[in-house]
Amino acid sequence: MSSSAHPADGDLRALLDGELPPAQRVEVEQHARTCAACRARVAALESAAQETAALLALLPTAAPDLRIETIVSRARAPRLRWGVIAAALALVVASVAGATVGRPYVRALVVRIRAVVHPESSAPPAPSPARGGQVGVAFIPGPQADISFDAPQSSGAVYVSLADTAKLVIDPSAAVTYRVHPGGVVVHNVGSSASYDIVVPRNALHVRILVAGRVLFEKAGSRVTAPAPAEPTGRYAFDVR
Amino acid sequence: MSPESFDDAFHALFVERSASLYRYVHGVSGDPALSEDIVQECFVKLHRRRAMPDDPRAWLVTVANNLLRDAQRRVVRRRRLTSAWSTDLPLGGAAPQPDDPALAAERIESVRRALDKLSLRDRQLLLLRHQGYRYQEIATALELTRSSVGTMLVRAGEAFRKAYHELFGTSR
Numbered sequence: 523m524s525s526s527a528h529p530a531d532g533d534l535r536a537l538l539d540g541e542l543p544p545a546q547r548v549e550v551e552q553h554a555r556t557c558a559a560c561r562a563r564v565a566a567l568e569s570a571a572q573e574t575a576a577l578l579a580l581l582p583t584a585a586p587d588l589r590i591e592t593i594v595s596r597a598r599a600p601r602l603r604w605g606v607i608a609a610a611l612a613l614v615v616a617s618v619a620g621a622t623v624g625r626p627y628v629r630a631l632v633v634r635i636r637a638v639v640h641p642e643s644s645a646p647p648a649p650s651p652a653r654g655g656q657v658g659v660a661f662i663p664g665p666q667a668d669i670s671f672d673a674p675q676s677s678g679a680v681y682v683s684l685a686d687t688a689k690l691v692i693d694p695s696a697a698v699t700y701r702v703h704p705g706g707v708v709v710h711n712v713g714s715s716a717s718y719d720i721v722v723p724r725n726a727l728h729v730r731i732l733v734a735g736r737v738l739f740e741k742a743g744s745r746v747t748a749p750a751p752a753e754p755t756g757r758y759a760f761d762v763r
Numbered sequence: 764m765s766p767e768s769f770d771d772a773f774h775a776l777f778v779e780r781s782a783s784l785y786r787y788v789h790g791v792s793g794d795p796a797l798s799e800d801i802v803q804e805c806f807v808k809l810h811r812r813r814a815m816p817d818d819p820r821a822w823l824v825t826v827a828n829n830l831l832r833d834a835q836r837r838v839v840r841r842r843r844l845t846s847a848w849s850t851d852l853p854l855g856g857a858a859p860q861p862d863d864p865a866l867a868a869e870r871i872e873s874v875r876r877a878l879d880k881l882s883l884r885d886r887q888l889l890l891l892r893h894q895g896y897r898y899q900e901i902a903t904a905l906e907l908t909r910s911s912v913g914t915m916l917v918r919a920g921e922a923f924r925k926a927y928h929e930l931f932g933t934s935r
């Protein structure tokens with residue numbers, strides 16, 4: 523019989539993985555030499571770990587061709603917080619409700635997403651008082667919708683995506699306050715360094731984005747005017763300046 | 764660390780870890796484009812740091828986990844804003860295998876869904892181990908004690924195989 527208590531499963535697993543500290547390893551190995559139950563347990567844990575590894579090996583292993591040059595040049599470029607992460611999400615959001623562009627997985631995603639749209643209600647939202655610390659806002663734009671930022675920001679960017687949705691969505695990276703009125707929404711962003719993902723319905727007639735009264739982005743019908751051309755994903759990115 | 768030695772170390776780490784980090788993030792998120800962006804962002808953050816962390820491999824995983832968490836929050840928030848999303852996201856770019864494409868695809872889909880049923884922590888544990896991370900690296904990245912990693916791996920593996928067999932069935 524064994525001279526000590528049976529080791530825990532976690533220690534047997536660590537033994538299999540070669541991760542048991544040396545002193546403990548000697549102890550466990552000595553025990554297992556004289557304990558058939560633990561030897562059986564080690565064998566069971568090993569075959570379980572092998573099954574897990576075989577299943578996980580079915581996942582796609584191809585990694586994209588990541589280029590160190592891209593990373594180094596991005597690291598040296600001025601910082602755009604959220605830019606990269608927002609890009610992937612904007613792509614997904616832009617595909618809501620049946621856009622046919624996008625990578626295959628996005629198309630697959632779109633099939634399963636059912637956008638809750640309210641085409642019957644095209645009226646702008648009723649005026650509302652400013653609300654404190656709100657994270658995001660979504661509303662159905664009227665014939666003309668202005669998104670007016672109170673002030674320029676020292677950092678932070680706006681990412682605009684057009685999508686086949688009914689609602690205009692403003693999704694900031696940090697809470698700001700808004701005032702929604704019949705002609706659009708005022709963003710009280712003084713002192714904020716947030717970035718804003720804005721999803722504009724593709725069929726919105728006239729949407730403008732203004733910072734301190736200056737028009738930075740305008741969509742009139744299908745014509746878009748922005749500080750910079752759209753990215754390959756179709757998204758527009760510019761600073762809150 | 765001199766600038767040259769940082770650049771050399773950065774380059775070596777990128778060559779050694781970028782694909783593996785991608786596979787880890789993709790395993791956790793199931794989203795190829797998001798995973799690519801997160802891996803890029805991890806290395807951008809490291810490059811801006813201009814100094815190697817004590818444990819660079821674990822550091823990269825920690826940063827990736829934070830970005831994954833932020834991305835997840837934003838997805839959830841936007842879902843709530845538009846109240847327009849299915850909770851059942853079929854993410855994952857599965858590659859069919861040549862011999863029986865339909866069955867292979869179904870099997871891969873079951874692996875993906877079984878992973879999605881796990882807690883984030885369990886998924887992270889299994890996928891880090893699968894990518895060859897050492898117990899100490901896993902412990903550092905997930906804020907666990909090293910001695911608990913074995914036990915947690917055993918439990919996460921059990922939960923994963925149970926979920927997989929429920930989805931795919933054992934008879935095939």
Ligand SMILES: [Zn+2]
Pocket residue numbers: 524527528529553554557558559560
């Ligand atoms: Zn024993």
